[in-house]
Amino acid sequence: MEQFRLVIVTGLSGAGKTQVMRVLEDLGYFCVDNLPPALIPKFADLCSQSAGRVSRIALVVDIRGGEFFDKMVQVLEDMESQGILYEILFLEASDETLIRRYKETRRRHPLAAEGRVSEGITLERARLEKIRGRATHIIDTSELSTPQLKEKITALYSESTEHERMTITIVSFGFRHGLPLDADMVYDVRFLPNPHYVESLRRRSGMEAPVREYIWKWPITQQFTEKLLNLIDFLVPNYVKEGKSHLVIAVGCTGGMHRSVFIAEKLYAHLKNKGYKVNVEHRDVKHNLVEE
Known part of the structure; x- marks a missing residue:
C-alpha cells in the first residue's frame, strides 16, 4: 500500500498557492482549498482509512479562514500528539513582488479590503510567523517563473522517477x-x-x-x-x-x-x-x- 502523505500548503496571499495546487493535482494528490484547520485531523483520518484509495492529500490553509485560521497552531500540536504526520509547504515572496501581482490582477488583499495592499501584507506576515516557523519547506516565489515553480514542487512531492x-x-x-x-x-x-x-x-x-x-x-x-x-x-x-x-x-x-x-x-x-x-x-x- 502506498505511504500516506499529508501536505499543508500555506503562506502569503499572492505567493502562488493556486499554482502549487494545480501541480500537486497533476502529481496525483487529492487537493482541498481553504479547509478550516479544525477539520484537518478528521479529514486526514478519513483519508487514511480509505484502503489506499486516497493516500496523498494536499490542503490549502491560509488567512482566508479568518478566525478559524488563528487556531492552526493548536490544531498542528494536537495532530502531533495524535501521531498524525504532516508536512507544511510555506510560500512567500517579497513585498514588492506581492504588490505588483495584486496590481496586475486588480484583486484585493484579504486583510486590506479597504486599505493599502502593503498594510495587508504586513499584517499577514505577522499572523503567519508561527506557522512559518513550523514549515517543512519554504519557497520564495519572487524570482520564480511558473515552470520553475512547477519544477520545484515536482522535485519535492513527486514519488515517481524523473x-x-x-x-x-x-x-x-x-x-x-x-x-x-x-x-x-x-x-x-x-x-x-x-x-x-x-x-x-x-x-x-x-x-x-x-x-x-x-x-x-x-x-x-x-x-x-x-x-x-x-x-x-x-x-x-x-x-x-x-x-x-x-x-x-x-x-x-x-x-x-x-x-x-x-x-x-x-x-x-x-x-x-x-x-x-x-x-x-x-x-x-x-x-x-x-x-x-
Whole structure:
C-alpha cells in the first residue's frame, strides 16, 4: 500500500498557492482549498482509512479562514500528539513582488479590503510567523517563473522517477484524415519511399515485416530516423525538466498506413528502451483497411 502523505500548503496571499495546487493535482494528490484547520485531523483520518484509495492529500490553509485560521497552531500540536504526520509547504515572496501581482490582477488583499495592499501584507506576515516557523519547506516565489515553480514542487512531492513523471503518447496518422488536435509536435514523413505503390504491400500496415523491411532498406529512412531519435533524445528530457505531464508526438504520412506507422513504432521502441512511460496509437490504420 502506498505511504500516506499529508501536505499543508500555506503562506502569503499572492505567493502562488493556486499554482502549487494545480501541480500537486497533476502529481496525483487529492487537493482541498481553504479547509478550516479544525477539520484537518478528521479529514486526514478519513483519508487514511480509505484502503489506499486516497493516500496523498494536499490542503490549502491560509488567512482566508479568518478566525478559524488563528487556531492552526493548536490544531498542528494536537495532530502531533495524535501521531498524525504532516508536512507544511510555506510560500512567500517579497513585498514588492506581492504588490505588483495584486496590481496586475486588480484583486484585493484579504486583510486590506479597504486599505493599502502593503498594510495587508504586513499584517499577514505577522499572523503567519508561527506557522512559518513550523514549515517543512519554504519557497520564495519572487524570482520564480511558473515552470520553475512547477519544477520545484515536482522535485519535492513527486514519488515517481524523473522518467515516470511524464507520459508520452506516439500517434501515427494520415494527413488526408486530419491532424491530431492534441499533438504537441508533428513530424511529416511523406518524403520517405511509399509502400503504397508496391502492390504486395499496399494493404499491409507499417507494423508488418515486409513493409518494415521495404521502408528501412532506403538510406534516407535510416538517416532520417537517426536524426529524429537524436532530436527526441534532446527534447524529451527538457520537457520533463519543464514539468510537462503528458507529451503527444504525432507522425504523419499521406494515409497513415505505412510510413507514419513504421516511424511511430521506431520512436516507441526507442523511448521505451530509455525507460519512459510511453504508448503508441495508430489512428488511421483501421480507417485505411475499411476504405480498401
